[in-house]
Amino acid sequence: MTTTQQQTEAPSPREPQRRRAPLTWRQRLGRLDVKLSPYLYIAPFWIVFAIVGLFPIVYTAVISFQDWDLVRNQGTLTGFDNFAFVLQDREFWMSLRNTFSIFLLSSVPQLIAATFIAAMLDKNIRAKTFWRMGVLLPYVVAPVAVALIFSNLFGDKYGLINTWLNDFGLPKIAWHVDVIPSHIAIATMVNFRWTGYNALILLAAMQAIPRDLYEAAAIDGAGAARRFFSVTLPQIRPTLIFVIITSTIGGLQVFDEPRMYDTRGNGGSNHQWETVTLYLYNEGWVNFNFGRAAAIAWILFLIIVAFGLLNFAITRRFIAGDAAPKKAKKKVKK
Amino acid sequence: MSLSRRKTTFGIAAGAATLAIALAGCSGTSSDNSSDTATTGTSGSNDAPVTLTLATFNQFGYSASSEGGADYKYDLIQEYMDAHPNVTITYNVADTSNTARENFFTKLGPGGLADVEAIEVDWLPEAMQYSDLLADISDPSLDGRWLDWKTQAATDKDGRLIAYGTDIGPEAICYNVDAFKEAGLPTDPTEVAAALDGDWSKFFDLGKQYHDATGKAFYEENAAVLQGMIGQLEAPYENPSDDSITALDNPEVKSIFDQLTTASGEGLSAGLQQWGDDWAAGMANGDYAVTLCPAWFLGVIEGNAPDGHWDIANVFPNGGGNWGGSYLTVPANGANVDAAKDLANWLTAPEQQAKAFENVGAFPSSPEAANSDAVQTYTRPYFNNAEAGKIYTERAAAVTVSPYKGSHYFQINDAMVNALRNVDTGTMSADEAWKQFQSDVKALS
Numbered sequence: 001m002t003t004t005q006q007q008t009e010a011p012s013p014r015e016p017q018r019r020r021a022p023l024t025w026r027q028r029l030g031r032l033d034v035k036l037s038p039y040l041y042i043a044p045f046w047i048v049f050a051i052v053g054l055f056p057i058v059y060t061a062v063i064s065f066q067d068w069d070l071v072r073n074q075g076t077l078t079g080f081d082n083f084a085f086v087l088q089d090r091e092f093w094m095s096l097r098n099t100f101s102i103f104l105l106s107s108v109p110q111l112i113a114a115t116f117i118a119a120m121l122d123k124n125i126r127a128k129t130f131w132r133m134g135v136l137l138p139y140v141v142a143p144v145a146v147a148l149i150f151s152n153l154f155g156d157k158y159g160l161i162n163t164w165l166n167d168f169g170l171p172k173i174a175w176h177v178d179v180i181p182s183h184i185a186i187a188t189m190v191n192f193r194w195t196g197y198n199a200l201i202l203l204a205a206m207q208a209i210p211r212d213l214y215e216a217a218a219i220d221g222a223g224a225a226r227r228f229f230s231v232t233l234p235q236i237r238p239t240l241i242f243v244i245i246t247s248t249i250g251g252l253q254v255f256d257e258p259r260m261y262d263t264r265g266n267g268g269s270n271h272q273w274e275t276v277t278l279y280l281y282n283e284g285w286v287n288f289n290f291g292r293a294a295a296i297a298w299i300l301f302l303i304i305v306a307f308g309l310l311n312f313a314i315t316r317r318f319i320a321g322d323a324a325p326k327k328a329k330k331k332v333k334k
Numbered sequence: 335m336s337l338s339r340r341k342t343t344f345g346i347a348a349g350a351a352t353l354a355i356a357l358a359g360c361s362g363t364s365s366d367n368s369s370d371t372a373t374t375g376t377s378g379s380n381d382a383p384v385t386l387t388l389a390t391f392n393q394f395g396y397s398a399s400s401e402g403g404a405d406y407k408y409d410l411i412q413e414y415m416d417a418h419p420n421v422t423i424t425y426n427v428a429d430t431s432n433t434a435r436e437n438f439f440t441k442l443g444p445g446g447l448a449d450v451e452a453i454e455v456d457w458l459p460e461a462m463q464y465s466d467l468l469a470d471i472s473d474p475s476l477d478g479r480w481l482d483w484k485t486q487a488a489t490d491k492d493g494r495l496i497a498y499g500t501d502i503g504p505e506a507i508c509y510n511v512d513a514f515k516e517a518g519l520p521t522d523p524t525e526v527a528a529a530l531d532g533d534w535s536k537f538f539d540l541g542k543q544y545h546d547a548t549g550k551a552f553y554e555e556n557a558a559v560l561q562g563m564i565g566q567l568e569a570p571y572e573n574p575s576d577d578s579i580t581a582l583d584n585p586e587v588k589s590i591f592d593q594l595t596t597a598s599g600e601g602l603s604a605g606l607q608q609w610g611d612d613w614a615a616g617m618a619n620g621d622y623a624v625t626l627c628p629a630w631f632l633g634v635i636e637g638n639a640p641d642g643h644w645d646i647a648n649v650f651p652n653g654g655g656n657w658g659g660s661y662l663t664v665p666a667n668g669a670n671v672d673a674a675k676d677l678a679n680w681l682t683a684p685e686q687q688a689k690a691f692e693n694v695g696a697f698p699s700s701p702e703a704a705n706s707d708a709v710q711t712y713t714r715p716y717f718n719n720a721e722a723g724k725i726y727t728e729r730a731a732a733v734t735v736s737p738y739k740g741s742h743y744f745q746i747n748d749a750m751v752n753a754l755r756n757v758d759t760g761t762m763s764a765d766e767a768w769k770q771f772q773s774d775v776k777a778l779s
Contacts, residue, residue: 071443071464089777157612157621176607177759263609266748269755270762270770285436287745288460 057301064294075291082295092296094271095279096303098183102258102275103251105187106194111244113191114198119228121199122206132203135196146189147260154185176262182273189257194250198243205239206232241315248311252304253277276300384673385422389448391434392427394500394660395690396681400425406693410686414677421673424448431456442467447665449674450681453497455659458487459739461497465490469664469671471498471678479684483736484699488661496663498682501696503628503658504729505562505650507537508635511643511718513623517547523720527649534563534593537651541602544623551604554622556594556754558608562626562655563590564747565737571747572740581746581775591750591771595757595764605758614638626650628657629697629726636716645718648725654732659699697726704730742778749774 023031064082066075086092121132138146153160154175162172173181209232217227233240255277259265266282267274274282276296284293388411390396398406411423428434431454438457441447442464453461461468472495480499488497507530514521519540520529530536537559541552553559564570564587571581581587597603604622606613616622618639625631627646635644662678664671680686687698688706698704704727712723752774753767762770 071439071467073443151611155611155615157606158615158619159611174759176610177761262607264607269752269759286748288439 060294060297064298066291068291070290082292086295091271095274095276098273099275101183102187105183106190107247107251110191110195114195115202117199118202118206121203135199138192139197143256150189179272186257186273201243205236209235244311244315245308248308249304381420383420384670386674386677387424387448388450389426390452391431393694395693395696400427408689445667449668449670450678451663453661453663459743462490465496467666468496469666470494480699483733486736497661498678499699500660500682502699503630503656504726505626505628505655505657506729507624507647507649508627508644509624511645513620517544523645523647526647530649534651538597545601551622552602553624554604554606556598556603556758557751565655566652566735567737568735569738574738577740579742582772598758603758632714646720646725656733745778746775
């Protein structure tokens with residue numbers, strides 16, 4: 001069969017085939033191996049992803065256009081009604097506000113702290129492994145346990161912090177009533193869990209920075225701060241972008257902490273700390289309106305994609321300017 | 335003396351148990367065989383080996399090994415398997431009712447549920463909307479096994495009974511004896527019961543007396559009392575005939591809202607969210623003096639206020655009230671519906687309900703079980719040796735209403751709870767909260 005094909009293709013106008021010697025069967029296999037094998041090796045991931053990731057995403061889109069009955073597994077088509085409802089729902093906009101507020105209150109301090117901690121761990125300190133593993137400890141604690149610990153801190157009446165404030169003659173903070181205090185409390189839980197984790201990733205990037213860069217900078221008279229901003233930060237930029245994007249995705253999906261923040265788990269009597277994921281959960285699992293929940297899921301997905309791209313663009317622009325990538329490109333060209 | 339007495343009761347109970355098993359086994363097999371031969375013609379199916387799965391949550395008091403509880407007096411699962419050598423039971427226990435709920439509704443349609451699934455009264459109304467997917471268990475032999483309101487709540491529009499009642503949560507009033515003493519109020523349970531006997535105004539009046547004397551809050555939060563008040567309405571939020579939302583037009587709902595917000599305005603509500611840390615600490619610290627108190631709640635008080643001094647008043651404002659309780663259902667698409675029915679039937683029979691009560695204090699929904707010695711002689715040392723068994727039997731009999739809970743019940747009740755909490759925390763005035771409730775409810779329809 002292959003021979004017949006060759007014969008029919010042989011009298012083609014430009015004769016490139018003549019220059020190349022006809023490949024043997026083995027060589028063909030070899031080329032196929034080089035070209036196809038990588039795809040084959042990543043195929044398991046993509047097959048699994050298609051089943052547990054892609055399919056649910058598409059199916060969610062299908063459900064989002066219907067009035068869906070989870071139990072009977074059927075729905076009636078309602079067009080964009082679910083989306084229209086969600087976008088007009090006061091609760092959705094409140095939850096969006098809460099999500100961004102909690103995201104900013106958690107991600108920004110968390111990344112600054114993580115970078116700082118990583119820079120400190122990168123220094124010559126005693127018992128390195130101990131400190132490095134120590135910062136990861138909060139990550140190992142289950143979110144539910146974190147919520148338990150922090151609910152002791154942030155109790156409205158008998159919480160530790162309010163007791164301290166009281167001792168100093170300061171007014172108590174209504175952690176579970178006022179909007180911003182509740183966001184700060186939840187952001188604290190998120191930070192507690194994720195700061196060390198991000199610090200370790202950034203530390204790994206910092207350790208890969210060639211030490212001679214620092215030596216050169218030191219000889220040029222750069223102080224510690226200058227070396228950090230002009231050497232460390234630009235060098236860990238790709239990692240920083242990665243960390244920022246993952247924490248954006250995580251921050252916009254924050255769920256465990258607000259859900260565990262009080263015993264009812266619905267985001268507060270006046271939706272004070274109801275995040276979008278919690279709103280989604282409530283619509284789906286409390287109100288049994290899965291069409292609407294699917295619509296929220298898609299809206300959230302689009303928001304996260306948009307925000308992730310925005311973050312990517314911003315961090316690429318602002319961290320260490322444009323110099324680094326251009327240089328790299330030139331080098332490649334030469 | 336108490337030891338020997340316990341031994342004899344144990345002996346009698348054990349004797350009764352074997353008898354009960356024998357009886358249950360007999361009735362089960364006979365009815366089953368007849369129905370089998372009548373419908374499908376298979377004979378002797380009862381001896382064929384069958385594996386049944388049973389799924390519950392928290393602690394139903396069936397088997398200590400699966401429920402992770404302390405030593406139970408009885409292992410009902412083992413008892414059933416001993417009496418039915420062909421039956422093997424796989425018993426799964428979910429950690430919370432919420433986990434069980436999600437699992438139940440995810441698999442109810444497509445299949446994959448256990449042969450016998452426990453459901454909680456809180457999500458029974460949701461399950462009732464899919465009653466056609468659950469096996470109809472009505473049987474003349476079950477008539478009178480449960481309290482009427484327990485059965486009524488699990489009977490759908492077509493008259494199909496879809497769940498076997500297990501335990502119930504009849505409510506009394508528990509009060510902090512020291513706090514009452516401090517306020518100069520009666521402290522003897524019978525006197526307190528007499529003071530509260532009547533409608534809810536009596537409850538709020540006593541609260542005002544208490545508040546005037548001590549300056550402290552009387553009850554934990556508005557939403558907690560709402561639970562007791564709303565449960566006494568036949569049709570609180572929806573019209574039973576067509577499931578339309580009536581919450582905003584129902585004068586009784588507005589009246590309850592007004593009574594509660596007035597009371598919290600007068601300082602009767604401590605505004606401590608139920609089950610929160612502050613609420614638990616408040617129970618020990620005397621931040622509030624009374625709480626609506628179902629049978630299973632006694633352990634909660636003992637746990638939260640171990641050094642406290644609380645007592646049970648055999649009374650509930652405006653009649654009776656129920657808070658909590660569960661059922662066993664048999665999904666209709668299961669592989670062993672008949673055998674599963676037998677198991678659920680046996681587990682909810684009066685004898686086994688009484689044993690589950692002895693195991694974990696799950697108050698029986700069967701009057702016969704409630705009248706058993708085990709329940710009637712039951713006392714609670716923490717509550718000044720109150721005769722809890724007798725009190726709650728009376729409280730259960732006082733419940734007359736089984737409120738209609740339609741497809742929007744929980745969303746509306748949630749909106750109501752939110753509104754009341756917003757008043758409790760000072761986030762909104764009563765008027766603003768009612769308007770919020772109105773707009774929340776309007777968004778539902």
